[in-house]
Amino acid sequence: MSDLLTLYGKTFSSRLLVGTALYPSxxxxxxxxxxxxxxxxxxxxxxxxxxxxxxxxxxxYIREFGCQLLPNTAGCKSSREAIELAKMSQEIFQTxxxxxxxxxxxxxxxxxPFGLVEAARExxxxxxxxxxxxxDDLVLCRKLLDVGCEVLMPWGAPIGTGQGLLxxxxxxxxxDRLSDVPLIIDAGIGAPSQATEAxxxxxxxxxxxxxxxxxxxxxxxxQAFKLAVESGRIAFNSGLMLRRQTASPxxxxxxxxxxxxxxxxxxx
Amino acid sequence: xxxxxxxxxxxxxxxxxxxxxxxxxxxxxxxxxxxxxxxLSASEGGACWTAAGMISPLSELVHSDKRVYLLGLxxxxxxxxxxxxxEQQSGRKVEYRRAGSILVAHxxxxxxxxxxxxxxxxxxxxxxxxxxxxxxxxxxxxLEPALQSFEQGLYLRGEADINNQCLLPxxxxxxxxxGVNLREHSKVSCEAxxxxxxxxxxxxxxxxxxxxxxxxxQIEGLRGVRxxxxxxxxxxxxxxxxxxxxxxxxxxxAVPRSDGLTVIGATEIESEDRSPISVRSSMExxxxxxxxxxxxxxxxxxxxxVNCRPATMxxxxxxxxxxxxxxxxxxxxxxxxxxxxxxxxVVNQVTQQLLQVx
Numbered sequence: 001m002s003d004l005l006t007l008y009g010k011t012f013s014s015r016l017l018v019g020t021a022l023y024p025s026x027x028x029x030x031x032x033x034x035x036x037x038x039x040x041x042x043x044x045x046x047x048x049x050x051x052x053x054x055x056x057x058x059x060x061y062i063r064e065f066g067c068q069l070l071p072n073t074a075g076c077k078s079s080r081e082a083i084e085l086a087k088m089s090q091e092i093f094q095t096x097x098x099x100x101x102x103x104x105x106x107x108x109x110x111x112x113p114f115g116l117v118e119a120a121r122e123x124x125x126x127x128x129x130x131x132x133x134x135x136d137d138l139v140l141c142r143k144l145l146d147v148g149c150e151v152l153m154p155w156g157a158p159i160g161t162g163q164g165l166l167x168x169x170x171x172x173x174x175x176d177r178l179s180d181v182p183l184i185i186d187a188g189i190g191a192p193s194q195a196t197e198a199x200x201x202x203x204x205x206x207x208x209x210x211x212x213x214x215x216x217x218x219x220x221x222x223q224a225f226k227l228a229v230e231s232g233r234i235a236f237n238s239g240l241m242l243r244r245q246t247a248s249p250x251x252x253x254x255x256x257x258x259x260x261x262x263x264x265x266x267x268x
Numbered sequence: 269x270x271x272x273x274x275x276x277x278x279x280x281x282x283x284x285x286x287x288x289x290x291x292x293x294x295x296x297x298x299x300x301x302x303x304x305x306x307x308l309s310a311s312e313g314g315a316c317w318t319a320a321g322m323i324s325p326l327s328e329l330v331h332s333d334k335r336v337y338l339l340g341l342x343x344x345x346x347x348x349x350x351x352x353x354x355e356q357q358s359g360r361k362v363e364y365r366r367a368g369s370i371l372v373a374h375x376x377x378x379x380x381x382x383x384x385x386x387x388x389x390x391x392x393x394x395x396x397x398x399x400x401x402x403x404x405x406x407x408x409x410x411l412e413p414a415l416q417s418f419e420q421g422l423y424l425r426g427e428a429d430i431n432n433q434c435l436l437p438x439x440x441x442x443x444x445x446x447g448v449n450l451r452e453h454s455k456v457s458c459e460a461x462x463x464x465x466x467x468x469x470x471x472x473x474x475x476x477x478x479x480x481x482x483x484x485x486q487i488e489g490l491r492g493v494r495x496x497x498x499x500x501x502x503x504x505x506x507x508x509x510x511x512x513x514x515x516x517x518x519x520x521x522a523v524p525r526s527d528g529l530t531v532i533g534a535t536e537i538e539s540e541d542r543s544p545i546s547v548r549s550s551m552e553x554x555x556x557x558x559x560x561x562x563x564x565x566x567x568x569x570x571x572x573x574v575n576c577r578p579a580t581m582x583x584x585x586x587x588x589x590x591x592x593x594x595x596x597x598x599x600x601x602x603x604x605x606x607x608x609x610x611x612x613x614v615v616n617q618v619t620q621q622l623l624q625v626x
Contacts, residue, residue: 056538057489
């Protein structure tokens, strides 16, 4: 059964997007990306003085993976900065995809919703395919759609915290209200079970970096996340049962008299 | 060896590895030539000049493979011995210090210390316990009175550091004494038994290639990783050993040197750009330093250095050994941590090769 993820008209069979930072070495990063089966990888230009170098060994190495590259604007604190970096990334990586980050708070790296909408509007007009990293606020998400974003990436929790889905109420609201928009949970995922949960809730994909890169064995953790994301997606497609208040045996119990069975059924 | 003529050895690259190799080999009956693309006495060029000279196998284990740790332990022992020999031979101090190192994190980043311990235990098992001492605020201030704003820290007793600005000129002076042929401003490429210069080829019994990033293109996957350090001078704040500040995003080390100097670093950026230090990096380094002790605010920035560390794609040291050629490279951020152990390996391989020739 084909169950593809479509982002800006391109289809992908993996629903896991991974970052390329913080790994013990580029070789381990490559093995981890392979183990994760990701087809979209993010990378950051921010500190690398892009104007100075077209021929960076590290970037050439990443290009050879054959994945869709998703340059990000990590560390940008104003829309102007983010737009300039997006243009430079487009030139260097030959892609109009951009993971848009405009940071509003230095300590928890929380997105600045105002700068984000401003930058998204301009980048969409310039022809970029913008994937904004945003908070889980419904109104912000709608504004981002209004300015032309076709995919949204709400956070689960602040970057690098591994706290999982902190505000499930807001996230569920986003999923329910924006039912036909691809939503990718970006940031805050620390454990495979949290990724599974996001997919079970109906999110289209998850994006993460630290949880794999900083694991003691990144390659095996990447595999764990691959399975977790697949599992969550299959579960979502299969229709999860509703929660119940009391236990109910899935097969009739022979040793229980029928009137007690009737009683326990009534309690449900 | 028959002893009729001395075997001729070429060493390409006058950085830390090249100098130490020339020194170790010059103690044998060999005819040694050291080629350097730049100037051997200028304190610029290779990554060895930019480094802070820490020899810290435990602190580094968290970001690296256990093999790096094991080589580092071997190097620690060699440095103790070699620094004594170098001081005897030159009559000068190399400023090798084995006073351990300290790790601290601010209150809200305290989980970084626990994470560090956990990763150490994950890699070393229970043996990690005996090597790391948890310090409370009092014990910390007793060791380092300048670190007053921390509730706890970790003490890695066995670690060491060496002042590279002293060491590198001292090794050079010994090479001069020992009659090593020093060929500066000689950019070369290395093949088995042969050094190629702009002026032509020269033949040797064995060529040792330790040119660092100069060997790019001859070693697959060799890349540069940019690092930036600052040197500050302060009379007010005195540290007695390397201190590392753990933070979720910024890493800082501060290594005290003689004359009130402290070397702080170091960024790690996947880039081969050697342009001067960025404003962002200097702010990050400065504010991290300031957070160690606010009195650092009045320290003077006397120098900034930028360089690229030679690394392979797996960030592990690289040795290649064929008849007439040994290549050693990719010491990455572990130059002083790994150099003696790598030098011993190369000296053994070269000696083996020379024995087989005869």
